[in-house]
Amino acid sequence: MIPSTLPGSPPTSCSGSASYSASGKAMSTDESVTAWALAARGGDARAVEQLVRALQRDVLRYVAHLCADPQAVDDLAQDTFLRALGSLHRFEGRSSARSWLLSIARRAVIDSYRYTAARPRLSDVPDWQSAVERAQPRDLPGFDEGVALVDLLGLLPVERREAFVLTQLLGLPYADAAALSGCPVGTVRSRVARARATLLDLLAEAAA
Numbered sequence: 001m002i003p004s005t006l007p008g009s010p011p012t013s014c015s016g017s018a019s020y021s022a023s024g025k026a027m028s029t030d031e032s033v034t035a036w037a038l039a040a041r042g043g044d045a046r047a048v049e050q051l052v053r054a055l056q057r058d059v060l061r062y063v064a065h066l067c068a069d070p071q072a073v074d075d076l077a078q079d080t081f082l083r084a085l086g087s088l089h090r091f092e093g094r095s096s097a098r099s100w101l102l103s104i105a106r107r108a109v110i111d112s113y114r115y116t117a118a119r120p121r122l123s124d125v126p127d128w129q130s131a132v133e134r135a136q137p138r139d140l141p142g143f144d145e146g147v148a149l150v151d152l153l154g155l156l157p158v159e160r161r162e163a164f165v166l167t168q169l170l171g172l173p174y175a176d177a178a179a180l181s182g183c184p185v186g187t188v189r190s191r192v193a194r195a196r197a198t199l200l201d202l203l204a205e206a207a208a
Helices: 029-041 045-066 070-090 097-117 128-135 149-153 158-169 174-181 185-207
Strands: none
Touching (some): 029 045, 029 070, 029 097, 045 070, 045 097, 045 158, 070 097, 097 174, 149 185, 158 174, 158 185, 174 185
């Protein structure tokens, strides 16, 4: 079962202290998570738990921004981790475990779209915003009080919204976001810049 809560502090090693490399230097969050993925591949059950806890929130937020059905967000996140755990034997650490897992989440959403397209729709107006609100942290800096970021993001084209979420909310490097989205780094930078410009315009309108 995937843990339903996340630690409020940066990832730690299995012993509860900061993660360190073999040379004794403190490791970054992505390095720690990738190390856990490699350990989990080797059968370390504790590393599996650490991996899921460290990345669950990112997966939920990313899926919520991509998925049109709020009822499916939790199931898609669960499916993402099940796919990832089943594919751990193929993970070699060439990319960060976070980028690897988000790419699996993206495929899970696409597969869900394909499956849904073959079935009759139960609703013509999917309320995906509510799912994003549940996954989105409150009081993000740089946004006026009372202005819901989710509402503004919902007005962006899908490609720009995805680029903004990946790089600005989830903190993914532009190169990783580009690989995940299947487009050049320059395209991601352009989409983020345009998303920022649009959001600033919307904020100005809301404040007028």
